[in-house]
Amino acid sequence: MINGTCSSRFERVGEVFAENFAKRGEVGAAVCVYENGVKLVDLWGGVADPQTGMMWEQNTLVCMMSVGKGMSALCVHRLIDRGAIDLHAPVAQYWPEFAQAGKGAITVKQLLGGLAGLIYADAAPPNSIMNWKVMVGALEQQAPEWPPGTKGAYHSMSMGFLMGELVRRVDGRPIDQFFREEIAQRLDVEYGYGLNDEQIARTARIIPNPESVTANAIKDRASKLGRAWKARPAGSEYYSTDEFRRGVLPSSNGHGNARSVARIYAALSLDGTIDGVEILKPGSIERLREEQWDGICGMTDRHFRYGQGFFLGGLPLAPLGPNRQAFGHPGAGGALGFADPESKIAFSYSPNFMCGGAGVGDRCEALVQAVFA
Known part of the structure; x- marks a missing residue:
């Protein structure tokens, strides 16, 4: 059932x-750990699709949910490195229509830092x-929910659009490209937005x-998460539709x-x-992990x-290990990717059975704990 390689250093x-799989209800998943730029754990196993019986193989892909937000932010940081985006400039300098509804002074730094208050797209x-x-x-028409810069919030629905449109306005390429x-392509990894026929087949x-707290909140259109995600088709099977995957x-x-995600974070760990x-x-x-806020999220x-x-x-x-300066991004259901530059560790976990609760779940937590044991 389980395939791959695992260094004795990370035997646990x-x-x-x-x-x-034996005790916590795992159906299909993969886990990968890098240390000092060397891949030391690369394991996969279980069932990829219970409806067809397709097993989880070495090249199986899976939706990793909000892990993609970190990847979209990484694109913006790459343009900052290039000098194409000024971190302290107003977003509207690059995207003039963004200035509507009192958003003209919101900076790129506030947008990246979850301080824009732009958590809904009511129109x-x-x-x-x-x-x-x-x-x-x-999003251009939407007014911030509170004065920008005064409260932090996880931009659950909007962040990918905000990062993606900023990238498109500055670079000309859509964010998937x-x-x-x-x-x-430069790191030789298979992660991205929008699948083709061959990828969908695996x-x-x-x-x-x-028991997913997030999924249940999204279903409730009266909740803050439900209001944010009201443009998304209802139903938990949407994740496996062609529209969603493409x-x-x-x-x-x-x-x-x-x-793939562990290799990207391995680069960041180095x-x-x-x-x-x-x-x-x-x-x-150091820019990625500069703390912007620490407190109760205005969305969740x-x-x-x-x-x-x-x-x-x-x-x-x-859970990103014992180092408070580790950084990464979880995904609803338990997927996770992060880097710990102090220990030169990079980690990722990609399951298909979503976890219960409000965090990444016991399966992911146990794996992270094992990495640093």
Whole structure:
């Protein structure tokens, strides 16, 4: 059932991965760990699609949900490194229509840091989530929920659109193309937005969990998360539809696997370069992990620490190991990717059975704990 390799140094990770199947209800998943730029754990196993019986193989892909937000932020940071974006400039300098409804002074730094208060897109009609032009237009019309810079919030629905449109306005390429050409192809990883026929044929089916706090909140259109996601088609099976898999929704439909995401974070754990390939300039990770807020999130009412497009360590709902300066991004259902530059560790986990609760779930927590045991 379980395939791959696991260094004796991380033997406990392999044991926990097996325990997840035996004791914690795992259906199909992969886990990968890098240390000092060397891949030391690369395991996968289980069933990718219970409806067809397709097993989880080495090249199986799966939706990793909000892990994609960190990847979209990485694209913006790459343009900052290039000098194409000024971190302290107003967003409207690059995207003039963004200035509507009192947003003219919001800076790129506030947007990256979850301080823009732009958590809804009320003008977007139901079922329009995959229409980029409609969603971006709705965000242009939307007023901030509070004075920008005064409160932090996880921009659950909007962040991918905000990062993606900023990238498109500055660079000219849509974010799926930018990420593919600037990061995925250069690092030889398979992660991105929008799948083709061949990739769909080896993509795992997302298995909803009725105990998911986030999923249940999104279903409740009276909740803050429900209001934010009202443009998304209803129903938990949407994750496995062609529309979802082929579309570009950087907030939640990045598809890949643990091996690919861990390699990206491995580069970040080594100050932006791995195997001679630079994706960020030396020193830029200090910008990624500069704390922007530490407190109760204005969207989820959960306690988070947030940097510039990435969650920071030290909180139980997003376990990134013992280092509070580790940074990364979880995904609803339990997927996770993070870098700990102090220990030169990079980690990723990609399951298809969503976890219960409000965090990444017991399967992911146990694996992270095993890495640092």
